[in-house]
Amino acid sequence: MYNVLEAENVCKSYLNKRALQGANLTIQQGKILGLLGPNGSGKTTFLKIAAGILHPSSGKLLIDGQEPGVYTKSIVSYLPDTEYLFKWMKIKDAVQYFKDFYTDFDEKKAFALLEFMKLDANSSVKSLSKGMKEKLKLTLVLSRKAKLYILDEPLGGVDPTAREKILDAIINNFSEDSSMIITTHLVNDIERIFDDVAFISDGEIVLQGNAEELRLNKNKSIDELYREVFQ
Numbered sequence: 001m002y003n004v005l006e007a008e009n010v011c012k013s014y015l016n017k018r019a020l021q022g023a024n025l026t027i028q029q030g031k032i033l034g035l036l037g038p039n040g041s042g043k044t045t046f047l048k049i050a051a052g053i054l055h056p057s058s059g060k061l062l063i064d065g066q067e068p069g070v071y072t073k074s075i076v077s078y079l080p081d082t083e084y085l086f087k088w089m090k091i092k093d094a095v096q097y098f099k100d101f102y103t104d105f106d107e108k109k110a111f112a113l114l115e116f117m118k119l120d121a122n123s124s125v126k127s128l129s130k131g132m133k134e135k136l137k138l139t140l141v142l143s144r145k146a147k148l149y150i151l152d153e154p155l156g157g158v159d160p161t162a163r164e165k166i167l168d169a170i171i172n173n174f175s176e177d178s179s180m181i182i183t184t185h186l187v188n189d190i191e192r193i194f195d196d197v198a199f200i201s202d203g204e205i206v207l208q209g210n211a212e213e214l215r216l217n218k219n220k221s222i223d224e225l226y227r228e229v230f231q
């Protein structure tokens with residue numbers, strides 16, 4: 001099986017804070033991996049390195065066999081946990097912005113997803129609630145035909161019913177040629193879409209495996225296992 005992402009002994013320090021301390025992780029093609037860990041365990045730092053926004057202090061991280069850079073950014077669709085939409089934009093301007101920026105952007109898919117998310121293309125971004133903004137950002141990121149989707153806390157502000165529908169949409173739109181890494185604290189709600197999970201603690205991956213095998217072997221849901229590991 002081909003690994004879209006391979007991280008070997010990745011370390012990252014911010015001044016005197018060691019955020020990643022030798023993280024090892026692989027993501028296979030066609031798989032959705034949940035990267036799970038408590039606040040401050042290094043999830044966002046890991047994702048930023050994979051997205052090419054931060055450089056590791058040491059170690060190696062390869063995406064499709066290459067170090068993060070211009071090529072990997074062209075095949076990675078990244079949803080950061082921060083705000084990046086411009087307030088002056090209407091939703092349709094944000095779609096156009098992505099279309100201009102990314103050659104792999106599928107405008108038809110974007111408008112279909114907007115409809116699914118019940119978002120009006122003529123609404124202005126500044127009028128959207130937190131959950132609506134999350135839905136818009138997810139729409140934009142999922143409308144690229146990327147090899148790797150990186151979603152940092154994608155559904156925190158979305159209400160539980162919509163969350164279920166969006167998870168279904170993610171699975172229905174997911175192509176076996178691509179892969180996905182998702183961080184979340186909503187383990188119980190989201191675990192059903194994970195093929196694999198990795199637990200991160202103090203900048204180290206302490207457990208990685210197939211979600212179904214872990215459930216069977218430990219006789220626990222991933223949420224229960226998470227609570228046991230991080231209690």
Ligand SMILES: Nc1ncnc2c1ncn2[C@@H]1O[C@H](COP(=O)(O)OP(=O)(O)OP(=O)(O)O)[C@@H](O)[C@H]1O
Nearest residue numbers: 014017018019037038039040041042043044045046
């Ligand atoms: N820019 C920064 N400067 C200094 N320290 C940082 C910076 N960004 C993150 N850190 C520290 O690095 C560690 C890992 O942070 P990171 O944001 O990767 O964690 P996380 O697992 O994503 O947390 P959360 O679940 O709260 O989002 C934390 O101790 C954090 O305080």
